[in-house]
Amino acid sequence: MPRTPRPGTSQAAGRVRRRTVQAGGLEVPLLEAGSGPLVLCLHGFPDHAASWAGLLECLAREGYWAVAPAQRGYWPGGAAPDGSYRASSTGQDVLALIEALGREQADLIGHDLGARAAYAAANLGATRVRKLVGMAVPYGPQLRAAWVADGDQQRRSWYMFFFQTVMAQAAVELNDFALIDRLWREWSPGYELPETERAALKDTLRAPGVVNEILGYYRQLFTPPADEANRALEARASGAITVPSLYLHGADDNCMSVELSDGMEAVFTSGFERVVVPGAGHFLHLEQPKTVADHILGSLNS
Structure with a gap:
């Protein structure tokens, strides 16, 4: 049955709070706003939880408990306990956080690697x-x-291949993260991240050890786990979605071609809708916040 959120009309309902939660070791x-049914908002690269602030406030006003955690590796002391940045490990983090927050179930919103x-x-x-x-990174x-x-997607994904090299960390950090600025410009043409938000993102990346850890997401992307148990877990994490x-x-989007999402419905067995958002690049939740929020709320409330 559709789940009806509580009405949340007060300004206080949308205020974003900060705290930490022990989950998955x-x-x-995390950032959170509101109360009610739980919605987890999962960020990608090169990004951080703070980019969800506007959507957290919107979801909170609609009666949801909206939570945006930092993904493993994105804070000092947040290195992967098992060394893994694979999909199965970050998926397990999500399930552990649902449990740590005291809920049996949650809605998930993921962008890029968060998807x-x-x-x-x-x-x-x-x-x-x-x-x-899911947003900006297709499944299948x-x-x-x-x-x-x-060849077109290989060109768009050049950074993934570059991140396999020993030069990657120095290149990312060079000239106050100029490479990160470049990726945002290229992936979302015509969008300019506000300077205060850009500075906050760079503060996240500048924290000790963070860049080295988040490169692990890409350095483990093209090779399977060495042991059979984790290979089986990765296979479970990549099946048809129910x-x-x-x-x-x-x-x-100049990071992931929109055509890559053609035919995604073949691997979703319990209902699937795809929406191409006009006037938006890779960071569509920031570029077209109202359109994106309307689609999300339409889905969650149905």
């Missing part, structure tokens, strides 16, 4: 996930195929 920093974590969580714990919203075998055979799902992709 980590003290996870990958959400897809994995939905596979590893389908009963713990009520609704799923077509993405890996594109890295092998699609959770009702919405997928949003910016029409002008």
Whole structure:
């Protein structure tokens, strides 16, 4: 049955709070707003939890408890306890956080690598996930195929291949994270991240050890785990998704081609909707916040 959130009309309902929660062997920093049914908002790269602030406030005003955790590796002391930055590990983090927050179930909203974590969580714990919203990184075998055979996507994904090299960390940190500024410009043409938000993002990346850890997401992307148990876990995390799902992709995304989301419905077995958002690139929740929020709320409230 559709879940009806509590009416949340007061200004206080949307105020964002900070705290840490012990989950999955980590003290996870998070932002949260509101109360009610739980919605987890999962960030990607090169980003951090703070970019969800506007959506957290919006969800809170609609009667949800909106929570945006930092992904493993994104804070000092947040290095992966098992050394893994694979989809199955970040998916398990999501399920552990749902439990740590005292809930049986949550809705998931994931952007970029956060979408990958959400897809994995939905596979590893389908009963713990009520609704799923993925953004900017599609799900299914077509993405890996594109890295092998699609010259256009290979060009867009150059940074993933560069991050395999020993030069990557120095290059990311050089000239006050100029490479990060470049990625934002290229991936979301015409969008300018406000300076205060840009500075906050760079503060996240500047914290000791963070860049080295987050490069692990990409350095483990193209190789399977060495041991059989983790290979089996990765396989479980990449099956057909049985959770009702919405997928949003910016029409002008210069990181992931919108065509990569064609045919995604084949791997979703309990309802799937894809929406291409006009006037948006990779960071569509910041570029078109009202449009994105309206689609998300339409899905969560249905």
